[in-house]
Structure formats: structure tokens, C-alpha cells
Amino acid sequence: MAAQRVETPAQILEKYERETLPKWNMVSEAGWQQKTNVTDKNMAIFLQTVISEMEQIYSKAEVCMNPSGDCLKLEPGLAELMRSSRDCQNLSDAWRGWRDQSGKKMKDMYQEYVQLSNENVQILGKGYTTKKMFQTAEDFFYSLGLDNMTQIFWEKSMLERPEGREVVCHPSAWDMKKQDDFRIKMCTTINHAFHEAVGDTIALSVQTPSHLKSIGLLKAGDEQDKEADLNFLMLMALEKIAFLPFGYLIDQWRWSVFRGDTPPEQYNNEWWHLRCRLQGISPAVKRGADDFDPAAKYHVVANFAYIQYFVSFVLQFQFYKAACVAAGYTGPLYKCDFYNNKAAGEKFKSMLQLGSSLPWPEAMERMTGQRHMDAGPLVEYFEPLLDFLRKENGDDYGWEEKCPENPPPCNARTTKLDTSLWTVSFRASG
Numbered sequence: 001m002a003a004q005r006v007e008t009p010a011q012i013l014e015k016y017e018r019e020t021l022p023k024w025n026m027v028s029e030a031g032w033q034q035k036t037n038v039t040d041k042n043m044a045i046f047l048q049t050v051i052s053e054m055e056q057i058y059s060k061a062e063v064c065m066n067p068s069g070d071c072l073k074l075e076p077g078l079a080e081l082m083r084s085s086r087d088c089q090n091l092s093d094a095w096r097g098w099r100d101q102s103g104k105k106m107k108d109m110y111q112e113y114v115q116l117s118n119e120n121v122q123i124l125g126k127g128y129t130t131k132k133m134f135q136t137a138e139d140f141f142y143s144l145g146l147d148n149m150t151q152i153f154w155e156k157s158m159l160e161r162p163e164g165r166e167v168v169c170h171p172s173a174w175d176m177k178k179q180d181d182f183r184i185k186m187c188t189t190i191n192h193a194f195h196e197a198v199g200d201t202i203a204l205s206v207q208t209p210s211h212l213k214s215i216g217l218l219k220a221g222d223e224q225d226k227e228a229d230l231n232f233l234m235l236m237a238l239e240k241i242a243f244l245p246f247g248y249l250i251d252q253w254r255w256s257v258f259r260g261d262t263p264p265e266q267y268n269n270e271w272w273h274l275r276c277r278l279q280g281i282s283p284a285v286k287r288g289a290d291d292f293d294p295a296a297k298y299h300v301v302a303n304f305a306y307i308q309y310f311v312s313f314v315l316q317f318q319f320y321k322a323a324c325v326a327a328g329y330t331g332p333l334y335k336c337d338f339y340n341n342k343a344a345g346e347k348f349k350s351m352l353q354l355g356s357s358l359p360w361p362e363a364m365e366r367m368t369g370q371r372h373m374d375a376g377p378l379v380e381y382f383e384p385l386l387d388f389l390r391k392e393n394g395d396d397y398g399w400e401e402k403c404p405e406n407p408p409p410c411n412a413r414t415t416k417l418d419t420s421l422w423t424v425s426f427r428a429s430g
Helices: 009-036 040-060 074-084 088-101 103-117 130-143 151-156 192-206 209-214 226-240 243-259 264-279 307-326 342-352 360-368 376-381 383-393 415-429
Strands: 172-175 182-185
Touching (some): 151 182, 192 307, 226 243, 342 360
């Protein structure tokens, strides 16, 4: 057997310089370009890279509940565990484990993201494209008896400002005096709260007992049952009302971070301060400055402007009432179904056809007759439930605004109560 050749130190060094140094040079060159060529385009790429890396951590996170290797992802594993388990220790382990495997691993990356974003950079957005918004509007109007748009419309309309040439952005609809050739010219920007509210307004209508009866999902007479109505309103309140403080606080936290009011060492403390004060939800286990629970919520990781959801939850009830009034409905608001009503469709059309060509108060005025947000229709919708709860509970409501110093151990908890609280907290922040 031939003797193995041993490389001399000089040969090893020469090989390193020949094979390895060029690779490190490429890495160094990329880093140099990042720091010395900070154009808007490059910075946007860097920011999106950080977001993508955080999203990867979030999507791959799983919690191993025992040494045998039973590891659970958020959906459906952990969500089902939180829903069905009554084992206090398992619930605590799952709650803490998810945050350890998701948010805690991203704290330094999020700090870097905040620093980059504050260097006068326009952050990349996500969500509906302009075309998708127009298609959503098309689907809705079609359900109200209007025609679909033509293929020529989609091919030749100018829905966004084009690159490389000057255009007149004032919105207008064009009849090209040729069969099927109708176009829109406008430089659309997306009002996310409006499109969220429009979609949810339709959902409010089709979830009513009268609509469910019309499609065979409720038996005749069920929609007149008072207890069924209260149960329906309670279910809707758990979806709509319970969300409002959480929808509000996420961007309150984020804005304080980006303003510099909340430094990195206070990220987690401020998060739980807001959650305890506004939601009445405290952590299931003791948390510290090294934890980073905000990033256990996907929308924080992905940089969604969450305030749009809060705004949409108010606007949808304004839009819903306006559509019901236009449809001639006069009963309790929560029972209104305007499906297939052309007058209600015209109300939506008068608002949606504006796109972002006018300030949002003017667009909203077309639909509601008001130029400001109003929570009155939301309160009116839930009024029967509010009256019932006032009668049942009196003044017994509210919570301590300050988080407890130390969450009680499992053996000191009431399993039924704490399980429900953990489930709400887990789903709200996971």
C-alpha cells in the first residue's frame, strides 16, 4: 500500500489561498457592497432578507413535548393541544415552548431589522395586489347582478402608475366605443383597511340566521329563537370584540419600538404591559428580558401593518349598516341580509370605484354618508347581547391592568379557567 502523502505547511497555505480565499472574498465583497452601496433597491432587498429569515424560523418552529420526539408545529398540533388538553403542565410547556422556538430566536434579527428600517428606508409591503382588489370587487358586484369585466378590460386598463413614462393619474373610466372595450385609468394605491372591511361586511350578511335558513343550514323557526340569537351574538363577539384590543396593541408596541421609545432590553416587558393593560391577558409562565414574545405572532415577523385589521373591524359595521339601510331593512341590525340587493350593491359600487383617487373620508362618505369612523353601528349590532350581559353580570367586569409578578404554579390554578385563558392567549399571539 502506497504511503499517504503528507502536505507541507507551505502546500496547505498555498491550497488555502487558491481554494478557500476566493470564496471568502466573495462573502466579503457582498458585505462591502451592502455597506457601501446602500441604494433604496439594495436596502429593500436586505430588509426583505431579514424578514424572510424570520419567517423561516417561524414556519419551521416546533415544540417537542417529550423525550420520545413527539414534536408539534403551531397548526394543527399545538393549537389542537391547547384546545383539548386539561393538563396544566402540558399547557404551560406548550405555551413556553412555542415562544422559545419562535420569537426568542429572532430577537437579535428583529433588532437589526428595526435599525435598518429606521435608516430612512421604505419598507416593502405585502398583501393585496391592485389587480386582486379589482377582482374582489368584480366578484362582489357580480353577485349583486352586475356583469363581469371583459378580458380587454384586464389587458388594457391602467390600474397602477406605470414605470418609465409620465401619465395623468386622475382616475377615469373609458368607453372606447368598441364592443367589450371598457377601461379604467388610475394610479391605484391600496387602502388595506377598506378592502379588509369590505370583505368582512359581506361575511356579516351571509352569516345571519336568515341567510343560513335560505341556504338550508338552519331549520325553519330557528332564526326566531331568542337564546339562539344570543348564542350567535356571543360567538360573533368572541370573534369581533375580543379581537379589538389585540388588533390595537400590536402596532402600538411596534411604533414605540421604531420610534426608539422602547429599547431592545424592554421589548418583551412593554409587550406584556400592553397585553395586560388592554387585553387583561398575562403570560402563563414567568417572562424575562431575554424572551421575545411579540415574534410568536406571525404578523410581527412578517411586518404587517396590523392597525389595518383594527380599523377594518370598525369600518365593516359602518359599511354593513349603510348597506342594510340602502336595502330598506328595518329590523335588528344583526339580522340584516342584503345578499342579491341591487341598491346595496350600488352603495358599494359608488365607494369602490373611487379606488384611492380621493381621500378615504370622501370614499367612505359615498358609502355611509359619514366622513369619519363611527363605532355606533358596532355597538348597535351587539346591543341585545350587551343588554343581556348587563342584566346577568351587573358591574362585574374588568381586570387588573398590571401583570402579576409571578404566575401561579399549576397546583394553585383552576384548570377550567386557566385553560380558557391560555387558549385565548395562545391563539391571539401565536
